[in-house]
Every structure is written in C-alpha cells, then in structure tokens.
Amino acid sequence: MQNYEREHLAKLRPYLSECMVLLKSNGAFPLAGAGEIALYGSGARHTVKGGTGSGEVNSRSFVTVEQGLKGAGFTVTTSEWMDAYDGVLRDAHAEFIRLIKKRARERHTLAVMDGMGAVMPEPEYDLPLSGIRDTAVYVLSRISGEGNDREFQKGDILLSESEKRDILFLQRNCSKFLLVLNVGGPVDLEPVLEVDNILILSQLGSETGAALADLILGKTFPSGKLATTWAASGDYPDIGEFGDINETRYKEGIYVGYRYFDSAEVPVLFPFGFGLGYTSFELYQAECELEQADTVSVSVRVRNTGCYPGKETVQLYVSVPEGKLDQPYQCLAAFEKTRTMEPGAEEEIRLRFSLHDVASFDAELAEWIMEAGDYVLRIGTNSRETTVVGTVRLTDSVKVCRVRSSFGIPDFSDWKPENRRTEVPEETVPCLIIEPGRIPVSEVSYNRDKPDCAPAKCLSDEELAYLSVGAFDPRAGVLNVIGNAGRSVAGAAGETSRMLKYQGIPSLVMADGPAGLRLAKDYVKGKDGARALGGSFPESMLELLPSPARFLLRLMGKRPGKKEQILHQYCTAIPIGTAVAQSWNLEFATLCGDIVGEEMERFGVHLWLAPALNIHRNIRCGRNFEYFSEDPLVSGLFAAALTNGVQAHPGCGTTVKHFAANNQETNRYNSNSQVSERAMREIYLRGFEICVKRSHPYALMTSYNLINGTHSSERRDLIEDILRSEFGFRGIVMTDWVINGGTINRASLHPAPEAWKTAAAGSNLFMPGSRRDWKNIVSALRGGELSREQLETNVADLIRVINELVK
Numbered sequence: 001m002q003n004y005e006r007e008h009l010a011k012l013r014p015y016l017s018e019c020m021v022l023l024k025s026n027g028a029f030p031l032a033g034a035g036e037i038a039l040y041g042s043g044a045r046h047t048v049k050g051g052t053g054s055g056e057v058n059s060r061s062f063v064t065v066e067q068g069l070k071g072a073g074f075t076v077t078t079s080e081w082m083d084a085y086d087g088v089l090r091d092a093h094a095e096f097i098r099l100i101k102k103r104a105r106e107r108h109t110l111a112v113m114d115g116m117g118a119v120m121p122e123p124e125y126d127l128p129l130s131g132i133r134d135t136a137v138y139v140l141s142r143i144s145g146e147g148n149d150r151e152f153q154k155g156d157i158l159l160s161e162s163e164k165r166d167i168l169f170l171q172r173n174c175s176k177f178l179l180v181l182n183v184g185g186p187v188d189l190e191p192v193l194e195v196d197n198i199l200i201l202s203q204l205g206s207e208t209g210a211a212l213a214d215l216i217l218g219k220t221f222p223s224g225k226l227a228t229t230w231a232a233s234g235d236y237p238d239i240g241e242f243g244d245i246n247e248t249r250y251k252e253g254i255y256v257g258y259r260y261f262d263s264a265e266v267p268v269l270f271p272f273g274f275g276l277g278y279t280s281f282e283l284y285q286a287e288c289e290l291e292q293a294d295t296v297s298v299s300v301r302v303r304n305t306g307c308y309p310g311k312e313t314v315q316l317y318v319s320v321p322e323g324k325l326d327q328p329y330q331c332l333a334a335f336e337k338t339r340t341m342e343p344g345a346e347e348e349i350r351l352r353f354s355l356h357d358v359a360s361f362d363a364e365l366a367e368w369i370m371e372a373g374d375y376v377l378r379i380g381t382n383s384r385e386t387t388v389v390g391t392v393r394l395t396d397s398v399k400v401c402r403v404r405s406s407f408g409i410p411d412f413s414d415w416k417p418e419n420r421r422t423e424v425p426e427e428t429v430p431c432l433i434i435e436p437g438r439i440p441v442s443e444v445s446y447n448r449d450k451p452d453c454a455p456a457k458c459l460s461d462e463e464l465a466y467l468s469v470g471a472f473d474p475r476a477g478v479l480n481v482i483g484n485a486g487r488s489v490a491g492a493a494g495e496t497s498r499m500l501k502y503q504g505i506p507s508l509v510m511a512d513g514p515a516g517l518r519l520a521k522d523y524v525k526g527k528d529g530a531r532a533l534g535g536s537f538p539e540s541m542l543e544l545l546p547s548p549a550r551f552l553l554r555l556m557g558k559r560p561g562k563k564e565q566i567l568h569q570y571c572t573a574i575p576i577g578t579a580v581a582q583s584w585n586l587e588f589a590t591l592c593g594d595i596v597g598e599e600m601e602r603f604g605v606h607l608w609l610a611p612a613l614n615i616h617r618n619i620r621c622g623r624n625f626e627y628f629s630e631d632p633l634v635s636g637l638f639a640a641a642l643t644n645g646v647q648a649h650p651g652c653g654t655t656v657k658h659f660a661a662n663n664q665e666t667n668r669y670n671s672n673s674q675v676s677e678r679a680m681r682e683i684y685l686r687g688f689e690i691c692v693k694r695s696h697p698y699a700l701m702t703s704y705n706l707i708n709g710t711h712s713s714e715r716r717d718l719i720e721d722i723l724r725s726e727f728g729f730r731g732i733v734m735t736d737w738v739i740n741g742g743t744i745n746r747a748s749l750h751p752a753p754e755a756w757k758t759a760a761a762g763s764n765l766f767m768p769g770s771r772r773d774w775k776n777i778v779s780a781l782r783g784g785e786l787s788r789e790q791l792e793t794n795v796a797d798l799i800r801v802i803n804e805l806v807k
C-alpha cells in the first residue's frame, strides 16, 4: 500500500463510527475485549462496502466483517456456517443469472440490457447455527444500484424468513447479541424489534469491517443519526406514485419523509434524526434571540449523563404558521454536533438560521412568501423528541422574492393533511417579535452576465459542436461508454473534446463517485492513451453476456501488450452518501472531499461526477444509498461540504447531480416526474440551491427523467432561469450519460432527448458524446433550430471552466 492510501484510510477511520446509527441498545456492547464470537448472516463474509453501478469504487482492498473481527483479535467460531452459506449464495446466484437470460430470450432482448442493475434478493437458506456462542453478531446485508429499484419483498426491504428465524433465535439464546445492518437504506425491522441491540453499520467503504470491530470493542463509539425515517413497511405512504415507466405523479407534494410522518402523525420505528450512543445526553437551558436582520439564534447546553464518551447532534426544527399555504408540522432549520464529550462533560451549542430560509413558495403568484404568525422553534435530538424553546412572531406577511413561473402544472393537486397537527406553545415560552422590514427581500435578474465569448467566436460551427459533446473516439465503439471512455485517464467516465487541443483548448477529465473516485485499478499506457485492464468492465455485466463476447472482452481487457507495463490507480472507497449524511458532521464530509480531491490531483481528474443529492423520496429508489437524505437542508449542506473539500484542491471540481426530480430507477431514461412547482422548489431543488450558493461547484449534471413532460436536460427554465439566474450557478451543465441511448424502455411513451435541444436549453455538454450527437448539433446549427449565439455562450462557459481547472 502506498503512503497516500495509508494516510487516507487513517484519516477516515476515527470518523467511521460517526456514520453508524445505533438503533437499540441494552448496554451489552461495547465488549470488554476480543474473545470468541459467533458470526452469521449474508454480510459476515460478503460484506457490502457500497452499492453497484457507476457509484462503485475500485479500491485496492476492502475489509469484510469477518476479516475486521479476526484482525481485531476475535476468534470467529462459525467458519462452517459461513462456508455453507457461500454454497447457498453460489447456487442462488447461478439460478438468478439463468432466469435473467431465459427472460431475455423470451422477450427477444439482450440479457445484458434486460438484467442491467438487477439485484438478487437475499436467498432463503436452512443451515444449522453451528458454532454458536454467548456473544453473537448477525450481519444482514443488502445491495442496490443503478437501473433497478428496491421492492417490498422478502430478501429486499422485507427480511427473509431465514433471516427472521435466525435473528430471533440468536436474540433469545445468546446473552450478548448484536444485529448489524450492512445496508444502504431501510429494511423493515418490525418483525425483529424485540432484538435488544441493533446497529446500522451502513456501507463504509474500504474499512467497513475494521470500523465495526473498533466499535464493538469500544475503541470508537456510535454517534450517527438517521438522515431518513425508518418505518414499518405498511406505514410508508402510498399517496404519491412510484415506479411507473411512463408517469410518476409526486402527489404527496412537499410531504416527503418526516414532513409527512410528523404532520400526519403516523407511527415510525425510528424517526428522522434518531440515533443512540454508548452514553446518554441531556439538553437544558435553551435560549433564543434575534441577531442581525432575520437571523434566529438558539443556544442550548448539552451534558453527557452516561458512562462513556460520546457526541450528540442537536437539531432545530421550525413549525411555519399556516395561512394561504398549508405547512408541514415542522422542518429542519439547523443542526450542530458536539465535540467528543467525556462522561459528565458539558458544552454549549449554538444553532443559527435565517428566517427567510424557511419561506414557502406560492405557486399561484410565483413568489417566495412568509406569512404572518408564530414561527415555533423546537429543539431536540430527533424529529419526534423536541421541546418548544421559543417562537418568532412575524407581525405581517412578506413577499421575499418574485420569480418566473416554471415547470407548468401537473394533472393533479398536491395532497395535504386534513387537519394539520398544531400544538400551541405554553405562555411561558419566550416570544420574539420581528417586524417584516427585517426580512431581506430580493429580486432576480434573468439577464445573467454572459461569459466572454471572444474565444468561442473564432471557432467554426464544427469546432463549437466538438466542444459541446464529450470526447468521442470512433475507434472505441461500445467501450466509449462508462468506465472506459477515458483515454487520458483509464477508467474515467468521460472527457471533453480532445479535437481542439491544437487550438490550445485542453480537455477536462471526469470520473465517477460518489463513494470515492472511480478509476480503473490496473491499466497500461500506450501511444493512443491509457487502457484499462480487467475489472473495468463490471463482472455483473460480463456474466450476462453470451460466452463468446465474454471471452473476447476478458481477453481484450486483461492482456497488456508486448512491452506494456501494468500501472495502477488505487482509490480510497469512502462511505456511501447516506452514511456520510448520517454522521451529521460537515467537517467529516469536507474531509471526505479533501481525500477525493487529493486523489483527483494525483491521477489527473478535473471533475468528480459527484456528490449526488437527490432526495430520498421513496425508500424503494435503488440509488438512495448514493444520496444523502429525505431532507433538502441535510442534502444541500453535505453536498456543499464535500464540494468545499474537493475544490480546495487546485484543478479539481465537483459535478453535483442529478438535476432534478430523479427519484426512481425504473425506466430512468424516460420516465416523466410530474411534480408541482412548490414541491420542486421547496423539496427537490432546495438542496441544489444550498449547495450552489455555499460552495459554487464547477459543474452540474442534469437527470435522465422528464419533469412535467420535458426532459430536465432540455428545460431552459430549469437550467437558465433557476440554476443560473436564481441560484447564481457559474459552472458548466452536462447531461447524464447516453441520455439518448439504446436502453430506453420500448413501452415508453416519451421521446428521447436530442443533443441540440439540450444545447438550446443552455446545457454545455452532451455526454459522453458520439459522432451522432456531434452531427445532431451541426445540423441544428445549419438548419437554424439552434442559434450560433447560444452555442458560443455554452462553449465560452466551458472554455472559462477549462482555463480555471487545467493549468
């Protein structure tokens, strides 16, 4: 292992337990020392470090739970069980692949297309619990990824019968039993709620298993909190639609996650913001005041009342008064995490937010408004355990900002609770009066500053078109796509055109994330550039190909040429997005960004295709693990913190994605998200706004889906009006990969996007780029559908960013 890898792992290790959420505890853990331990479950040996798809990182190595416990000195007594489980898994997997191939034959499609992203549900098994000891751990794993949503079925969101049986047996028969969840999103824990000790380990990258061993031995302590509500499967709402291949109506409007559960008073198993430590905390002496303009400041004292060190995260929620607009019971306005507090230690925490940040969107008038009334401030340690600490009384309503109406109107009205839950604060609670004049009002100019177009003006139509699509290489054929597009850097997902190098315009290299930098581990460099060796084509895709194609690809991919030297790029796998958010520690997120930025500099990558900050609208979304939270504030702040970490490195930028309302994987290329303008602005765009305003990412990726009938990549209102003019974005906009590709569901009603239309909407790059896309732009220019002026502006933006990033 090289020094930088060692350093990065060492920097991450102490923070990993901050990403784990202890859901239940009876004090049996941590253990006093390592000894015999019985280890069971799918994740014991087959631990998941992150999800599948473009978010998978090729790290040099990875510590499973079995290895982590053994490395920490435990004697694992259940090798026999784990060996037998390996056999069950092998057989189940072979059958799973056989069925995908059979189905593809019946449908006359390619198995590799039909089965893309397919995830095998956890198989049932019947194995004797040999090797059982008094101390036992059951590791339940789930994996998901691009192209496939999760299901409310056994072995996926629901526990399998075998899992339930074994978990309950261990709970009833072992004196110290820990259920460990090696998952990227919720599973339904209702049937096993009697278990006394439950920990969400999550998927923490390279050192997942080692971090668990640290925690079990009390070398670290858990301090993570849920960034998404965990409820029983029957209690998730079915107000809005999910997973239709053509139309998905977001009928729940703004009532997403805890905004729904808390307003409709639906029971949850573990609320948003919840997480235990090895110790306990008390909050007391809360005080609120109004600082300059409309900044609300709340201070509270925190005391560690238990016997272990710990960290607490204090959360400030606001209940906005209802008037013309309905409002959720509360929404998160600020949070702060303490330092490590020893038993008995005290610390004062101060939380601040600007009142206008909780303004609501009145779609009828296209205005952000604050209605008169009492804004109730609640302090707590999760959304269900809060205390009212004050109110801010706004004496008259304020129009905070007028904007251009966007997105059109969907074919439904948003749901709202019949009776909103309200509790009138006691009279003793302090009330701060604020006059409307203190709320800052703003105006948007939709004539954004145009970049200096001089360098673009000298280029021919063809040259402008080259710079508007990613670098395509006619020789690379199918390998031009994900994971092999990079000629400059092996395993990079894409690159801007190399055709204009002779004009002094170098290319930008882009590589995936978000759980680290995704590059090819092994590669060779020849006169044509870099070439990834084995591993760049995911095994999950290879096994779906017909045998001759598989053989050929393996041959091409693995063999270095004569005299070619095999080189390596080892990247650090950091925790998945949801785990980073579960830390509620923005400094940690910046550190993760810093690690990624250092590796980008090292390997010559300019743009990281991350962070991904789509909202956890529904727990079924297959890519939720890449995303942070059901809450836009958490999503926006974590994306900004990661961006700040990456962009502190010269020549490195982030690409925030997928803009916007990309909340399902089913027919992800061509499904139409029907959303009201209020929900778009308050929920689905808010995180992007926070991130753009706080960290100025260099790039942004639009999503595959349509929004109210038009692809997001072709929406000028989204890109030019909202992103650039309202949010002040100054970077480049690119499409997601192959948005006009061949994998579009045949039953889809919607047309595929076109390169020239994305350019006309103000998007700078059509990715990853092909000759067809280039021709499409050139002919739209010639035919007059696309103006040269627009293309010059797009290219001028790109050249500015290239000049800033490539030195």
Ligand code: BGC
Pocket: 054, 146, 482, 483, 493, 512, 609, 657, 736, 737
């Ligand atoms: C994913 C993106 C990713 C891109 C490049 C797409 O399939 O949706 O998130 O960045 O591929 O790999």
